Amino acid sequence: MITKPFMPATTWQTVGPFFSIGLERLYRADIAGAGVDGERIRVAGRLLDGDYNPIPDAVVEVWQANAHGKYAHPGDTQDKPLEQGFRGFGRIATDDLGEFRFSTVKPGSVLTQSGEPQAPHLVVSLMMRGLLRGLVTRAYFPNEGLNATDQVLQCVPPARRSTLLLSSLVENDVPTFGWTIHMQGPSETVFFDF
Amino acid sequence: MNECQTYPSPFRKHKQGTQPDHLHAGYVSSMKRAPLQPLVTITPTLSELTGPLFGRDEIVAGECNMTRSANGGEAQGQRIAVSGRLLDEGGAPIRNTLLEVWQANAAGRYLHKWDQHDAPLDPNFSGEGHVLTDDLGRYSFVTVQPGSYPWGNHHNAWRPAHIHFSVFGPAVCTRLVTQMYFPGDPLLPFDPIYNCTADSAARERLISRFDWNTTIPQSTLGFVFDIHLRGRYATPMEEGHDDH
Numbered sequence: 001m002i003t004k005p006f007m008p009a010t011t012w013q014t015v016g017p018f019f020s021i022g023l024e025r026l027y028r029a030d031i032a033g034a035g036v037d038g039e040r041i042r043v044a045g046r047l048l049d050g051d052y053n054p055i056p057d058a059v060v061e062v063w064q065a066n067a068h069g070k071y072a073h074p075g076d077t078q079d080k081p082l083e084q085g086f087r088g089f090g091r092i093a094t095d096d097l098g099e100f101r102f103s104t105v106k107p108g109s110v111l112t113q114s115g116e117p118q119a120p121h122l123v124v125s126l127m128m129r130g131l132l133r134g135l136v137t138r139a140y141f142p143n144e145g146l147n148a149t150d151q152v153l154q155c156v157p158p159a160r161r162s163t164l165l166l167s168s169l170v171e172n173d174v175p176t177f178g179w180t181i182h183m184q185g186p187s188e189t190v191f192f193d194f
Numbered sequence: 195m196n197e198c199q200t201y202p203s204p205f206r207k208h209k210q211g212t213q214p215d216h217l218h219a220g221y222v223s224s225m226k227r228a229p230l231q232p233l234v235t236i237t238p239t240l241s242e243l244t245g246p247l248f249g250r251d252e253i254v255a256g257e258c259n260m261t262r263s264a265n266g267g268e269a270q271g272q273r274i275a276v277s278g279r280l281l282d283e284g285g286a287p288i289r290n291t292l293l294e295v296w297q298a299n300a301a302g303r304y305l306h307k308w309d310q311h312d313a314p315l316d317p318n319f320s321g322e323g324h325v326l327t328d329d330l331g332r333y334s335f336v337t338v339q340p341g342s343y344p345w346g347n348h349h350n351a352w353r354p355a356h357i358h359f360s361v362f363g364p365a366v367c368t369r370l371v372t373q374m375y376f377p378g379d380p381l382l383p384f385d386p387i388y389n390c391t392a393d394s395a396a397r398e399r400l401i402s403r404f405d406w407n408t409t410i411p412q413s414t415l416g417f418v419f420d421i422h423l424r425g426r427y428a429t430p431m432e433e434g435h436d437d438h
């Protein structure tokens with residue numbers, strides 16, 4: 001039997017403080033352009049360190065399904081509509097107050113590998129100076145029936161689930177969701193390994 | 195038994211020690227930013243097994259030369275050609291994929307409002323590069339040798355010369371941001387960021403190698419840096435296999 005050559009994945013290193021030089025070209029705060037189905041929403045987030053200080057030098061990446069629960073990716077073989085031009089990617093740098101904002105459509109439910117409906121969610125990745133490896137979390141929507149059965153949320157200790165829940169706000173009649181991400185502390189946000 | 199592990203991940207777990215932990219006392223800014231709770235292990239769903247694909251929509255295929263400014267001026271410094279292959283852990287090429295790179299100029303200064311280092315900016319060098327891999331997973335770009343620069347981590351702290359790389363690969367599972375270093379850099383043994391990874395072979399794979407084949411006479415030094423993204427188990431039979 002021939003042994004295939006195996007080379008472990010390259011080691012992560014921090015993005016450092018100057019990532020905008022390379023990453024700014026793909027900054028996207030408007031995730032769903034015109035002609036994309038679904039309810040228009042905004043997310044207003046904030047990123048805090050272990051001393052509750054805002055983190056002004058982080059980059060946040062969002063990955064989401066469309067309103068039908070379909071990803072713009074050939075690996076998603078669900079029989080659901082996908083609009084031309086929908087990608088579902090956002091990238092936003094935090095500002096001096098540690099805040100980041102984006103607009104999009106609310107994602108639909110995506111099935112798990114075992115065919116169970118997941119609750120609507122955004123996949124959110126964080127990179128910043130001081131973080132040697134990126135972190136991945138999820139943002140869920142408040143008052144969703146599927147939150148009670150969502151396979152990933154069920155893996156999270158009950159006391160920590162609220163760290164993944166957006167809070168409902170309204171700004172200028174647009175449904176807006178607030179979210180504070182804590183890197184540390186009693187409300188430390190849940191991050192995933194998969 | 196963990197009922198969260200309904201299905202095993204189709205992506206290999208990282209080999210022990212080859213990725214940095216989040217918290218490193220020697221890297222001071224990790225102390226208030228690294229998560230202190232354990233990561234929650236989940237079965238990846240379509241949400242993690244897919245990811246944004248960037249290719250020809252973002253960038254025109256072709257050469258990337260960071261040494262020429264838009265107005266035709268030449269950047270200061272030693273010209274270098276950086277090339278390599280983007281592969282998965284099994285050696286399969288990852289084709290037509292975007293690499294984002296950024297770096298300091300030859301004097302060790304970034305074109306960034308927060309860079310206070312007292313070294314000159316170069317009006318002909320932005321330090322920004324975007325390049326696509328080809329059908330064999332190959333990439334290349336021309337730039338200048340970045341300078342080392344001081345930072346505030348500890349007394350007389352200096353970063354070894356490096357180029358930052360960002361790569362998506364096919365899924366959220368394969369996302370990678372890393373830094374490429376240069377052979378023989380005397381600062382490497384003292385750099386807390388480089389040294390935060392336990393596995394010495396994994397650290398050394400972050401160091402590019404000097405290469406005569408890509409060195410251009412009278413012009414440009416060649417360095418080769420291959421990048422490997424987390425791969426899938428080859429067959430279901432291999433699942434759970436210990437391939438360390």
Ligand SMILES: [Fe+2]
Pocket residue numbers: 016018298356358
């Ligand atoms: Fe750097």
